[in-house]
Amino acid sequence: MxxxxxxxxxxxxxxxxxxxxxxxxxxxxxxxxxxxxxxxxxxxxxxxxxxxxxxxxxxxxxxxxxxxxxxxxxxxxxxxxxxxxxxxxxxxxxxxxxxxxxxxxxxxxxxxxxxxxxxxxxxxxxxxxxxxxxxxxxxxxxxxxxxxxxxxxxxxxxxxxxxxxxxxxxxxxxxxxxxxxxxxxxxxxxxxxxxxxxxWMLSKYFYREMNPLLRYALVPFLLLFNVSAILAILAALNLLGVWSAPVETTETFLGQFGTVGAAVWFLLVVNASLAGVLLLVGIPLYLLRRDIKKTINRFGVFETDxxxxxxxxxxxxxxxxxxxxxxxxxxxxxxxxxxxxxxxxxxxxxxxxxxxxxxxxxxxxxxxxxxxxxxxxxxxxxxxxxxxxxxxxxxxxxxxxxxxxxxxxxxxxxxxxxxxxxxxxxxxxxxxxxxxxxxxxxxx
Missing domain, CATH: 3.60.21.10 (Metallo-dependent phosphatases)
Known part of the structure; x- marks a missing residue:
């Protein structure tokens, strides 16, 4: 020693x-x-x-x-x-x-x-x-x-x-x-x-390297995505005639604010439409990725972490x-x-x-x-x-x-x-x- x-x-x-x-x-x-x-x-x-x-x-x-x-x-x-x-x-x-x-x-x-x-x-x-x-x-x-x-x-x-x-x-x-x-x-x-x-690189690109005008333009849409995803689901239920109360209530409420309410409603509709498209594409892609990952793990292709x-x-x-x-x-x-x-x-x-x-x-x-x-x-x-x-x-x-x-x-x-x-x-x-x-x- x-x-x-x-x-x-x-x-x-x-x-x-x-x-x-x-x-x-x-x-x-x-x-x-x-x-x-x-x-x-x-x-x-x-x-x-x-x-x-x-x-x-x-x-x-x-x-x-x-x-x-x-x-x-x-x-x-x-x-x-x-x-x-x-x-x-x-x-x-x-x-x-x-x-x-x-x-x-x-x-x-x-x-x-x-x-x-x-x-x-x-x-x-x-x-x-x-x-x-x-x-x-x-x-x-x-x-x-x-x-x-x-x-x-x-x-x-x-x-x-x-x-x-x-x-x-x-x-x-x-x-x-x-x-x-x-x-x-x-x-x-x-x-x-x-x-x-x-x-980490994606994070630094978004917060540091992205053109500030582009970033600030994207932020409201990204922040509203979770809300928009819910609205997209509610809109689909409304179209199917399953449950229309949430959409009708929101539309009536925003209608009280005139032009401002109409602008907010338009923004929500646009975001809900985009969220709906992303959900339609994202869900099957997620399930496919999950299944591929399980298959790869069964065969032990990537054992080194x-x-x-x-x-x-x-x-x-x-x-x-x-x-x-x-x-x-x-x-x-x-x-x-x-x-x-x-x-x-x-x-x-x-x-x-x-x-x-x-x-x-x-x-x-x-x-x-x-x-x-x-x-x-x-x-x-x-x-x-x-x-x-x-x-x-x-x-x-x-x-x-x-x-x-x-x-x-x-x-x-x-x-x-x-x-x-x-x-x-x-x-x-x-x-x-x-x-x-x-x-x-x-x-x-």
Whole structure:
């Protein structure tokens, strides 16, 4: 087991994804990261910083290869490397590779290059650290994800499915992002799971790229679609002579308002007609799509799902670690970008989240309007230490203003009123150890 300090405090961050082609160079949280590192530069704690994978977006560099990527990182982020060097003079900094920066495990020269900045690059899949009388298991987490698992660790020729997605999609988005009305395409790396990318792009097109006049002309029709669908059904019942009261009542009511009522009635009729056509076409298409999907599933044509299961593989991996190493009581990983603490038999499963922007899908409350992807930050460091015979896990937040005022249009803000995401970090979690359990009272 690495290390010897029983009272050491471990700070864990992961999934910074620093670097990449063109617009991916921008690090929106750089100031907050530098402040966090500067605080550790002056701490009096017996501490160690563990950067638990995907510190750098090496997959997203397509114009350079090998150690040239490190040269680009040095030139682009000199303040970051200078701060790492200063912080590393005060506390140990350990860097564990993830999938996006797996190349760090493939070239021994990287170890020397990082050592010059007081960063200890460990080229293994995982590391273990002591905490009190127990231990913490650290790994990035991509090895539990079949789409990003590195089958031959340290081999630069290994290219899992996630590699192609990031080199072909994410890096290309970085190259094209500044061509839009708003520089949003680069945020594709924050969209999880990846199946949401087409819906996210439709959403950003509608709210950001569509000609404003066209969008504002479409909004009333789209908002009225649900009402119009009901009216279309009622109109059909009226034509069939089944139930005419709703149509007659509505027509009589609107007739009281003269020209205005006639205009509203005309608008409702147009929308109801369009809704009726869409319903007539959409219902059989929906049933056909559903039947085709069932048939495909029976034959198992598509058994690979791009979506990362954010719980089961990591729970299984943690329990395996706890069974193989009785000292281990914390399984700490990243990769899925979701800060969380789960309690399982044997200890805690801790996810260190991401410093990237997070995008929370909020479906439209009415009509056919595209969903809104609400942006937020959950910048955090996990703090793990031993206290009074217990292993304690805390989340420390690095405050950063919400990007929503600048990144959401007025329409998106109106549609998400009262529906903003909960960005609270997990509460303190404690692993009760044998030493922390009171001894039973002696029998009289």
């Amino acid at each position: 690495d290390g010897t300090a029983d009272d050491r405090v471990y700070y864990v961050i992961s999934d910074l994804h620093i670097g990449g082609d063109e617009q991916l160079e921008e690090v929106e949280f750089l100031d907050e990261l530098l402040d966090f590192l500067a605080r550790l530069e002056t701490t009096d704690e017996d501490a160690e910083l563990v950067i638990n994978g995907d510190a750098f977006g090496l997959w997203e560099f397509t114009g350079v290869s090998g150690l040239e990527k490190f040269d680009v990182l040095e030139a682009t982020y000199p303040s970051l490397f200078e701060q790492l060097e200063r912080t590393g003079e005060n506390i140990p900094i350990t860097l564990v590779p993830g999938n996006h920066d797996h190349e760090l495990a493939a070239y021994d020269e990287y170890v020397e290059r990082f050592a010059a900045y007081n960063v200890d690059l460990v080229q293994s899949k995982s590391i273990t650290r002591p905490v009190g009388d127990h231990a913490i298991h650290f790994e990035h987490g991509n090895q539990q994800d079949p789409n990003n698992r590195i089958e031959d660790w340290g081999d630069t020729n290994v290219t899992p499915l996630g590699y192609y997605y990031n080199t072909l999609v994410t890096s290309r988005a970085g190259q094209l992002s500044d061509r839009g009305r708003y520089n949003w395409l680069k945020d594709v790396q924050a969209v999880t799971p990846t199946e949401r990318v087409p819906v 791009l979506t990362v299961d954010t719980e089961t593989p990591y729970r299984d991996a943690a329990q395996e670690v706890f069974e193989e190493n009785e000292e281990a009581v914390v399984f700490c990983y990243g990769h899925t970008h979701r800060p969380s603490v789960k309690r399982v038999e044997g200890g805690l499963i801790v996810n260190s989240g991401t410093w990237l922007k997070r995008l929370h899908r909020r479906d439209g409350i009415i009509g056919l309007l595209p969903p809104v992807f609400y942006p937020s930050y959950q910048l955090c460091a996990v703090r793990i230490t031993a206290e009074d015979g217990q292993v304690v896990v805390d989340y420390e937040e690095a405050q950063k203003p919400s990007p929503s005022p600048e990144e959401l249009t007025l329409t998106e803000r109106l549609l998400t009123l009262g529906r903003t995401p909960d960005t609270e970090l997990p509460e303190r979690a404690v692993v009760e150890t044998e030493q922390s359990v009171p001894a039973p009272e002696p029998a009289e």
